[in-house]
Amino acid sequence: xxxxxxxxxxxxxxxxxQLKRWSISDSELPEGSEIRFIExxxxxxxxxxxxxxxxxxVILLIIIGYLIAQKRILRLSQVELIQTKRKYKTVADYTxxxxxxxxxxxxxxxISPSCEQVCGYSSELISGNxxxxxxxxxxxxxxxxxxxxxxxNKRVIRKGxxxxxxxxxxxxxxxxxxxxxxxxxxxxxxxxxxxxxxxTDREKYKTQTNKLQSELIHVERLATISALTYxxxxxxxxxxxxxxxxxxxxxxxxxxxxxxxxxxxxALQGIVSDNKRAAAVVNxxxxxxxxxxxxxxxxxxxxxxxxVLSLLNSEFIIRNTTLKLNLDREIPNIDGDxxxxxxxxLNLLTNALDAMEGVIAKKKILAISxxxxxSEGVLISVADSGIGIPEDKLEEIFESFHTSxxxxxxxxxxxxxxxxxxxxxxxxxxxxxxxxxRIVVLLPGTI
Amino acid sequence: MSENSxxxxxxxxxxxxxxxxxxxxxxxxxxxxxxxxxTDFLESGDIHSKNTCIVLDVKMSGLDGLxxxxxxxSIDCITPIIFISxxxxxxxxxxxxxxxxxxxxxxxxxxxxxxxxxKEALSMAREAHEKQSRINQIKQKIDKLTPREIEVLKHLIxxxxxxQIAFELNISERTVKAHRKQILDKMGIKSMAELVRLxxxxxxxxxx
Numbered sequence: 001x002x003x004x005x006x007x008x009x010x011x012x013x014x015x016x017x018q019l020k021r022w023s024i025s026d027s028e029l030p031e032g033s034e035i036r037f038i039e040x041x042x043x044x045x046x047x048x049x050x051x052x053x054x055x056x057x058v059i060l061l062i063i064i065g066y067l068i069a070q071k072r073i074l075r076l077s078q079v080e081l082i083q084t085k086r087k088y089k090t091v092a093d094y095t096x097x098x099x100x101x102x103x104x105x106x107x108x109x110x111i112s113p114s115c116e117q118v119c120g121y122s123s124e125l126i127s128g129n130x131x132x133x134x135x136x137x138x139x140x141x142x143x144x145x146x147x148x149x150x151x152x153n154k155r156v157i158r159k160g161x162x163x164x165x166x167x168x169x170x171x172x173x174x175x176x177x178x179x180x181x182x183x184x185x186x187x188x189x190x191x192x193x194x195x196x197x198x199x200t201d202r203e204k205y206k207t208q209t210n211k212l213q214s215e216l217i218h219v220e221r222l223a224t225i226s227a228l229t230y231x232x233x234x235x236x237x238x239x240x241x242x243x244x245x246x247x248x249x250x251x252x253x254x255x256x257x258x259x260x261x262x263x264x265x266x267a268l269q270g271i272v273s274d275n276k277r278a279a280a281v282v283n284x285x286x287x288x289x290x291x292x293x294x295x296x297x298x299x300x301x302x303x304x305x306x307x308v309l310s311l312l313n314s315e316f317i318i319r320n321t322t323l324k325l326n327l328d329r330e331i332p333n334i335d336g337d338x339x340x341x342x343x344x345x346l347n348l349l350t351n352a353l354d355a356m357e358g359v360i361a362k363k364k365i366l367a368i369s370x371x372x373x374x375s376e377g378v379l380i381s382v383a384d385s386g387i388g389i390p391e392d393k394l395e396e397i398f399e400s401f402h403t404s405x406x407x408x409x410x411x412x413x414x415x416x417x418x419x420x421x422x423x424x425x426x427x428x429x430x431x432x433x434x435x436x437x438r439i440v441v442l443l444p445g446t447i
Numbered sequence: 448m449s450e451n452s453x454x455x456x457x458x459x460x461x462x463x464x465x466x467x468x469x470x471x472x473x474x475x476x477x478x479x480x481x482x483x484x485x486t487d488f489l490e491s492g493d494i495h496s497k498n499t500c501i502v503l504d505v506k507m508s509g510l511d512g513l514x515x516x517x518x519x520x521s522i523d524c525i526t527p528i529i530f531i532s533x534x535x536x537x538x539x540x541x542x543x544x545x546x547x548x549x550x551x552x553x554x555x556x557x558x559x560x561x562x563x564x565x566k567e568a569l570s571m572a573r574e575a576h577e578k579q580s581r582i583n584q585i586k587q588k589i590d591k592l593t594p595r596e597i598e599v600l601k602h603l604i605x606x607x608x609x610x611q612i613a614f615e616l617n618i619s620e621r622t623v624k625a626h627r628k629q630i631l632d633k634m635g636i637k638s639m640a641e642l643v644r645l646x647x648x649x650x651x652x653x654x655x
């Protein structure tokens with residue numbers, strides 16, 4: 001062993017290797033000592049790099065971990081996306097109505113598979129040719145489609161339009177179409193989302209219901225007329241009586257010696273005139289009894305009232321009722337169906353006559369008046385001098401099957417109301433200041 | 448042609464009925480006058496016409512035929528009525544006949560039906576008026592008698608002898624005979640039997 005050089009300068013200098021050998025740590029050395037021949041370990045030599053490498057490694061690991069995590073998140077969201085996509089695709093494709101989303105340029109973004117079932121054309125066909133949609137609409141209804149114009153809608157669900165289409169197989173179907181404009185988050189127009197529902201059944205039931213209602217109106221008319229049979233027979237019997245008397249008078253005149261030509265002529269003219277009178281009653285009855293579709297044209301209410309009165313002439317006499325007629329000749333015409341309006345007045349008049357059944361003959365007064373209502377339209381009032389209507393029943397009497405008669409059906413006023421309202425008018429009941437009640441009808445004039 | 452110059456009355460509110468019946472009656476030679484309501488007829492002053500009859504509709508507005516019949520009865524108008532009606536209900540027609548109508552015809556009727564009824568009605572009217580004027584004549588005759596003579600008359604038609612009458616009235620038989628002659632002279636009759644017949648016609652009551 002070589003002794004360290006023993007001087008001041010070397011007193012504090014130690015050999016690292018020796019220290020190491022003797023396991024003397026640095027802390028045991030006196031202050032100011034210098035250690036030489038330090039042998040750095042690999043670690044001590046390269047610890048910075050190592051740490052750096054390790055750090056880099058760790059960072060790399062972290063990054064990898066992050067990437068893996070991201071990938072997993074991505075995969076999860078992809079899965080979720082697929083599930084969501086599947087969910088919404090199911091929601092969209094499983095619609096039973098035919099629905100579609102049409103881009104602003106007219107091409108189809110999406111069409112529900114139910115398309116084929118509703119219109120006969122597959123969604124592919126329509127995708128390839130979006131003009132098929134307006135094309136399949138029936139000629140008469142094309143105007144409705146053109147007027148509705150999807151593209152102008154705001155994003156508002158409006159009441160749908162209805163039109164008929166001709167399916168690919170040539171069948172006619174009723175479609176109810178609603179649509180909304182599609183606006184994305186940036187406010188850009190993304191086209192139109194439409195819904196087309198097959199309402200063929202509904203329209204069929206609607207037609208059936210309308211037909212039934214029409215039948216009912218007809219039946220009520222028949223019932224009213226049949227209740228008047230006795231009076232109507234009398235109405236026709238009068239001219240028949242006159243005709244016979246005229247004819248027999250003419251025969252007698254002809255048996256006279258002198259020339260009775262003038263008298264015979266008068267008698268024959270009388271026959272013709274009375275025949276016309278009877279024919280008028282028969283014609284009117286025939287019109288009322290016929291089943292007819294509603295026919296709207298300009299109608300004069302006064303002439304309707306007068307023709308109904310001519311049928312009821314005998315009825316008034318049989319029932320000892322006095323008629324007070326007050327017709328304003330200046331009333332405007334009404335747009336309406338003459339037969340149905342006659343039915344309304346027939347009903348109101350027979351009701352009024354019935355209402356006075358128990359009243360003594362002198363006081364049986366039926367008053368009818370027509371006059372112009374303020375601006376336009378006509379106000380008609382039919383008043384009786386019976387016992388009036390209880391205040392709480394003034395609206396109830398217009399309900400179906402409401403009747404105070406033991407043999408009544410109770411549809412007359414209900415149907416009258418329905419007819420008046422279908423003409424755009426109103427009907428209501430009031431009690432008179434004096435005896436009895438009146439029914440008032442307001443009908444709008446021609447537009 | 449027509450024997451009487453008075454008019455047959457038609458009361459009906461239907462214009463062509465009035466017109467056709469007028470033609471019919473004129474073709475059979477009658478004069479006709481029409482009224483469109485019972486009230487018009489009542490106010491016309493024709494209700495006291497003689498030798499005529501009324502062709503009357505039952506159902507009219509206002510006063511109807513049956514009302515008019517009652518009204519005429521109440522003022523002692525004996526003009527016969529023939530009802531015509533478009534309604535043939537039995538109670539109504541029975542009532543009308545009971546109240547003195549000549550006939551009740553339902554429309555439409557034949558000319559013969561109406562004309563026969565009119566003939567019947569006119570002869571009834573004639574008879575009634577003749578009867579009425581006979582009665583009036585008799586009444587006039589009796590008015591010519593003094594009260595005493597009337598008393599004697601009552602006893603004469605009771606079948607009493609002059610003697611008995613004298614005793615009853617406390618006068619002499621000769622006075623009775625004188626009254627008797629006066630009575631027959633004034634009344635222009637020849638026999639007692641005739642006197643009895645005449646007084647019976649006017650419902651003159653005998654003394655017992």
